[in-house]
Amino acid sequence: MTSSEYDRPALYVEGGWTEPAKGASYEVIEAATGEVFATTALAGTDDIDRAVAAARRALTGPWARLRPAERAQLVTAFAGELDARRKTTAALVSRENGMPISLSRTVNGSAPGFITRYYASLAGDLPDEESRPSPTGGDTLVTRQPVGVVAAVTPWNYPQSLAVMKVAPALAAGCTVVLKPPPETALDAFVLADAAEAAGLPAGVLNVVPGDREAGVHLVEHPDVDKVAFTGSTAAGRAIAETAGRLLRPVTLELGGKSVSLVADDADLDLFTGKLLDVSLPNNGQTCHAATRILAPVGRYDEVVEAVTATVAGLRVGDPLDRATQVGPLVSAAQRERVLGHVERGRTSARLTTGGGVPDRPGWFVEPTVFADVDNSSAIAQEEIFGPVLCVIPYRDEDHAVALANDSAYGLGGVVWSADAGHGLSLARRIHTGTVGVNHYELHVNAPFGGVKASGLGRELGPEGLASYLVTKSVYRG
Structure with missing residues (x-):
């Protein structure tokens, strides 16, 4: 095992740092050298259970009682904390996955805060409800509510941007999130946890639990998850879609391409x-x-x-x-x-x-x-x-x-x-x-991104990316 300044021995669950239930860890390899440069905690199924339970509790806690504008303020603070870490985060990702720093400074450094701030602004302007007159008399009160606990399963290629494209709109909508990044880029995922903690997000609103395929499957199938947001291979996306279909669970899938x-x-x-x-x-x-x-x-x-x-x-x-x-x-x-x-x-x-x-x-x-x-x-x-x-x-x-x-x-x-x-x-x-x-x-x-055919289901970014984390309810009034 290595010991370095980059080591991350604990998971981020319910607003605090906790060791994995079974003490599992993973050695992160630097892409440019082939050498180990840090060790990270690795979540098992027990840790996934704890994270989902924490997200479920947070869904009915102080987070749920915030007005959209108040929630937007916290999400904006989260964006500011991501910005404050952008240079070190960009370099960390380049070491993890080999991305040239000229690109990483944008997509892993600047973009996360920018995307998060965009969704905070959308959420702050979004009314909780609206009245729609009925042509036969009376009206319908259309309410918007968070979909609930979100399982965000992300890949290693654009780890910060692709995580934030799920986390930011979910938080802005009032959801809580369990983020499961892959082991290869687990280190930079914990930067999101650092930012959440520094911004004062309530405990359990964002949980970060890097894990392997078994942990991901367990999270996707978890009975207390309300929506799955996934970016990765088409093969894995098909398996997730089958699970979501069986459970009648909303899912967003951003998959492969051959453009x-x-x-x-x-x-x-x-x-x-x-x-x-x-x-x-x-x-x-x-x-x-x-x-x-x-x-x-x-x-x-x-x-x-x-x-x-x-x-x-x-x-x-x-x-x-x-x-x-x-x-x-x-x-x-x-x-x-x-x-x-x-x-x-x-x-x-x-x-x-x-x-x-x-x-x-x-x-x-x-x-x-x-x-x-x-x-x-x-x-x-x-x-x-x-x-x-x-x-x-x-x-x-x-x-x-x-x-x-x-x-x-x-x-x-x-x-x-x-x-x-x-x-x-x-x-x-x-x-x-x-x-x-x-x-x-x-x-x-501000424009939707996603695919057709084997490239996925649903859209991220733009107002469409926020809408997928909201559910509407109609209240008919005479």
């Missing part, structure tokens, strides 16, 4: 390649909405392949804590082996133009990789790789391009590149996906 980057015949390739890293390879490819299927017109195919290959080959691979690094390591040895397995299978069906190997350095690195002459029906074009691997696929005309874009089990993101914004928009409207950009792709806090 397209559709290069129209009139596209500006300088603009396209200039944004290639942000759109197709963010976070070392460990991004659910990454546009890893690049669709190129046959008339410009060689030009696009050359441009993509040159851009990817020129990316700077290195220490994620170095501000100049563009591609860092993957989160774990297991994830690297998984990605390399996809690369080896790709060699048998497509043409490797750059990458495909492992840099000679410690850590879980994979060279940024491009495959050309890819058939859209091949495994590397259909399966989510979750690493720095791109496929360039030719299309005959735009109808063919749209058909290829929609020929996927997934539907989460996508981008269309065209010199004519109106033309790009018309193509974007034809892609069957939950989100899509035109010459740009970036999540906006």
Whole structure:
């Protein structure tokens, strides 16, 4: 066992720090070195039970008696505490999962407080109830109430943002939360607990209990949980959906993707390649909405392949804590082996133009990789790789391009590149996906994010993200 300043030996339950019931712990590996750098407490099923019970008690305590504006003040204070920790949190995540610090400073540093403050403002302006006149006389009083105890199960790739996209609207709505982050990024999850404690959130309102798959299953199935919010793999999402269906429990699922980057015949390739890293390879490819299927017109195919290959080959691979690094390591040895397995299978069906190997350095690195002459029906074009691997696929005309874009089990993101914004928009409207950009792709806090098909159910962000943590009740009055 290690001993370091980053160690987290206790879980956060009911406003206090408590050791796991069975004393379980997990050694966190630094992605860039492959070495242990901290140890974290690991929750078992008994700890999950305690956390859910604490959240249930808090639901009827002082938290429940707050008016929306009062609750918004506490959530705003929580946002301020997240802001105060943003620099150290961003660096911590980069050590945990390999995210380049230039990206982590935004998505793990600045974004959590920004998102939380946004939901505090929405909740503060949201009326508890409204009267709707009836066409036959009288009226209906429509009330909004928190859905209850929320089980938030989050992944390791964007740990702070994806946790806050659940925690912030849930708290703003008046819910209580049991957050179960994965062991790989348990350390930064406790920053949320630190912020909650410092902000004065009542005991039990937010509980942080990192755990393995068994703990997650137990939480999702717990009889005292009222809603599940999950981000992760499609396979795990299907299992959660089956459980939620059996229990008739509300669920939000943000799952995998295999999004397209559709290069129209009139596209500006300088603009396209200039944004290639942000759109197709963010976070070392460990991004659910990454546009890893690049669709190129046959008339410009060689030009696009050359441009993509040159851009990817020129990316700077290195220490994620170095501000100049563009591609860092993957989160774990297991994830690297998984990605390399996809690369080896790709060699048998497509043409490797750059990458495909492992840099000679410690850590879980994979060279940024491009495959050309890819058939859209091949495994590397259909399966989510979750690493720095791109496929360039030719299309005959735009109808063919749209058909290829929609020929996927997934539907989460996508981008269309065209010199004519109106033309790009018309193509974007034809892609069957939950989100899509035109010459740009970036999540906006006030717009809903989520997928269709195997990419999930429900939406996060925007007012829609708050609505999913509220239930309405109609009181008919004569």
